[in-house]
Amino acid sequence: MSRRIAFSLAAPVGAFVLTVIISTIALWIFGSNPFEAYGDMIGHARKLETQVDILNRATPFYLSAVAAAIGFRMNLFNIGVEGQYLFAFLIAAQIGSMVDLPMLIHIPVIMLVAMGTGALYAGIAGVLKTTRGVNEVVSTIMLNAIAVAGLIAWLQREWQAELGDNFSSSDLGTNPIDESGLLPTINWLPEIFTREIGLGKELTGMLLVAVLVGIAYHVLLNRTRFGFDLRASGINPFAARAGGVPPKRMVVAAMMLSGAVAGLIGMVELSDEGKFPPDPIQGLGFQGIAVALLGRNHPGGMVFSALLFAFLDISSGVLDTTGAASREIATIMQGIVLLTAVIAYGVASRFRAREEAAAAARAIAEDAPETTEGNETAEVGA
C-alpha cells in the first residue's frame, strides 16, 4: 500500500519540479532573474496577511474544482461551472436582499437558493444530453454565454439598486443584503494559533463550507451507493448499465450536483461584498477545471492544487512592486504545471498497472507453482 501512495505522490511532485525548471528557463529568456522572483514570491507568502489572501482565493478554487470533479468522475465535462456560479451568485444576491430573516435562516436560504440555481442551470445541460443527445461540452459552453452575456447582463440592469443623485461607483450592483445574510468571517480561527491579522484582511467563512463540501464529496463518492454508481458510470458506462445503474438519471443527477456545488463559488464574494457587484470575479469556473485536473479529482489532492494555484495567483502580486519579474509568470506556471501533471500522471499509472500485473502473476505462481502466467505480466506492460 505504501508503494501505492508513493506512486500517487511521485507524479505531482515530479510535475512540480519540472514546472519550476521550465519556468526558470522562461524567466531567463525574458531577462529576469528567476531565483530573485521565486524568492520574492515565497517571502511574500510567508506573511500572515498574504496567507489569508491565499486561503480566500483557494476557497472558491476548491469549490469550483469539486464542482468540475463531480462531472469528471462520470466522464461528464461540465465546462459550465463558470456560468452556473455567476448566475447563481446574482440570483442568490437578489433574493437574499429581498428577504428579512434571522441570521440562522437567512444564510442557509441564500446558500440553498444559490445551490438550487446552479443545479437547475446545470440540469439544463443534463436534460439536453439525455433527451436530445446534445454533448454537454457544447451545451455548457453555450449556457455560459447565455448566462454571462445574456441573463446576467439583463438582470444586472433590472435589479440595479436605486441610485441617488450623486452616487459613487460603490453604489453600483444589486441591493445590499442585510447583515444577517452575510456569512461571518473567521479571523478568530487562525488567530488562535498566531497573532492578530492586520491590514484589515478578513478570512472568509466559506473556507469552512469548502471543507465541509470536500468531506461531503469524499463520503458521497466513496461511501455511498450513488457515488459508486457515479464512478462506475465514469469508468465503464456499459458495465454500469448492465449492473443496473440508470444512465440517464445519473447524467442529470451528476450535472445538477455539480451545478449545486458551483452555486457556492460565488458565495465567497457575496459574503465579502454583500451584493452582486457590477464586476464580479470571473474565470473561477475555468480555474476550477485546472485545479481538479491537477488534483486528480481527489478531495485531498484538490486541496493542494487549489492552494498551489492560489499561492501563484496571490504571491505573484508582489512582483509588480519588486519588479523581479512580470507577474504573468504565475499564469505561465499554472499552465505548465497542468501539462506536466497530465504527463506525469500518465506515466505513474502505467507504472502502477505494471506493478499490479506482476503481483497478480506472482500470486498465481504461488498458488500453483507449475502454471506460468508470466506472460500476463508482459501484456499490461507492453
Add this chain to the structure above:
Amino acid sequence: MTTAIELEGITKRFPGVVANDNVNLRVEQGEIHAICGENGAGKSTLMKILYGMQAADEGVMRVNGDEVNFSSPTDAIDHGIGMVHQHFMLADQLTVLENVILGAEPDKRSLDLGRVVLPAIGFIVAAIAILLVGNGVFPRVLLLAVLGGVALWWFGTRIDFTTAESRLKRVADDYGLTVDLRQVVETLEVGERQRVEIIKVLYRGAEILILDEPTAVLVPQEVEALFDNMRELKANGATILFIDHKLEEVLEIADSITVLRHGKTVASMKNEGVTAHELAELMVGSELPTPETSLSTVTEDIALEIRNLSMVDDGPTEVEARFQEALDTLDEAGAVEAEQQETLDAERQRFRRPETRRTVDDVSIVIHRGEILGIAGVEGNGQGDLVNAIIGTEPIADGSIHLHGTDISHWSVRRRREAGIGYVPEDRHREGLLLESPLWENAALGHQTQAPYGSRWFLDRNGAREQTERIREAFDVRTPNIDVSAHALSGGNQQKLIIGRELTSDPSLLVASHPTRGIDVGAQAAVWDQIRQARADGLATLLISADLDELIGLSDTIVVMFRGRLVARLSPDDVTPRDLGAYMTGAALQGSPAGPADASDEGAMQ
C-alpha cells in the same frame, strides 16, 4: 526447405515464475505452424521474445539461419518478422491507408519557401541580432522562435500518400488481400480489420507472420476467409506462425504443430493423422474435462417465460430520411453535373440505412428452475438482442417477459437485477468489469443495492470486501489481494470473478453469454462445474455459446436462432455440432422463412 525460425533452449523467467522453460521450436520456410497450449502455457511470452518485445534469459534464436538478438520489435521487423496482435492496434478514425503506413510513412521533404529559406534567413538574422543587441529579451525570444522553426522543418515532414498507396496496393495484390484503402477503419468489420493488421505487417516487409489467436475475435464465416488468406499468403512464400487453442482450426490449417505446456515444449509434429483429442490431452497433460451435465434437474416451476417477443432495429432517423430524400430529388431532377455524380452517389451510400427490421421476431421461450436452455446461432442472429431484452438494456417492441410469473417487460435493469437475474456478459471487458477499479468494487457491480454489498444509500465496504474474499476462495480467483485493479488479472480469473459474483448473489435466473470464451481449459472446467452446481440447486440458466460442444454438453434443451427467429428446438442427447451448424446457417431450413433480407449479413458485423 530452409528453416525460417529456430529456437533452442529459450528460457524466460519472471519474478517467481518460469514462463518459458527450455523451449525448442523449428518453423520451416513457407509453412503454417501452429502453437497450441492453455492460457498461461507460455505461448504469448514466446511470441513476445520472438518479436523482440522481451528478451530471453537463455537460449539461441535463429532467423533464416542467422543467429539474432532482438532488443525491440524494430529489430524483428528488420529481420522480416511481423506480428498481428489479438487486440487490434488500429486508429478507428483513420483510413485503412493511414493506419497501415502509420509509423512507417514515406517522407516527402519539400523544398518550399516556408520550410527552408525562411528558417535559414531567420537563423542568420538571429545570429546577427544576438551579436548586435547582446543579452536582451528580444534576441532570446528570436533565438527560441528560430530554433522552433528549424525543429518544425526538421521533424514536420509531409507524408507522401501517393507513393504509400501504390506500394500498399502492390503488397495487397501480391498476397491476394482485398480491402478498400480509403475506407475509415471504424466502418470495417472485424475480419476486415484483421486483414488490415496483416497488410500492415506485410507492408513493413514481413515474410514471417506471427498471428496471436487470430480466430478468437472472428465468427465462423470470417474464420474461413482468414484461412483462405493464410493459404494465399503461404502460396506466395510467407511463413506463418499462429497461436490458437481451438483445435479443430489448428488441424484444418496448420502444416506443423507445436504444443506448449507449463512453459515447456511437450510435442512438435507434422499435421498428419493427429486428432483433436490427442492434441488436447497433450495441452492439458491429463484426461480432459467435459462439459457434460449428469442427471436432469429440470423442475416443473417456470422461472422465465418469454411470450412472442419482438424487437426492432431503428431504421433511418428522421433527419437522415429527409436528407436521403433531398439527395434523391437532386438526382432525379438531373441537377447534378457529371463530375459531381460520384460525390452524390457516395453521399447517398453513406446515408443509406436498412429499413426498420426485426432483430428478434416472435420468440417464445420457457425456462424452468433447474434447467439450462441453450441458444445456438451464428453471432448477430438476434441472441444478443434477446439477452439485452431480458436484462433490460434494450426496449422491446412487442410481447412480454415474465420472471416467476411476474411481468417484468418494463422494469428497469436495476429492478430486474434485484429480482434475481444474474448476468454474465458476452464481452467481460465491455459489460462485465470496471477494469481500473479494485476487485472488490467489481464484485459489487450489479449488486451494489443489495446486502452484503450495500443498502439503500450506502455502500458497505466491509461487507463487500468480505464477500469478495469469499468469492475469491470459492471460485479460485487467483490474485494477490482484492485491492488490485481488475485489469491486472488474467482473462480466466476475471471470468471466474464475474461468474462468482453472479452466482453468490443467489440468482434465480442466470443469463450467460459465452461464459467460457477466451479462457483456458482449467478455468473453463471450473466455470462449467459452477454452472452445473447452481443448476442442481435450482437455477434456471439461459446459455448462449459459440462453442457447440459446450452448448450440447451443458444444456437441457437447445433452441436455434436464425435471423431473429427460433427455427429449431432440439434435444442435446441426439444432436451433433454438425446438425446444429446446419440449422444455424439456415441450410437445414427448407424454404427459409421470409426473414428480412441481409439480416445475417448485418448481424455478422457485431
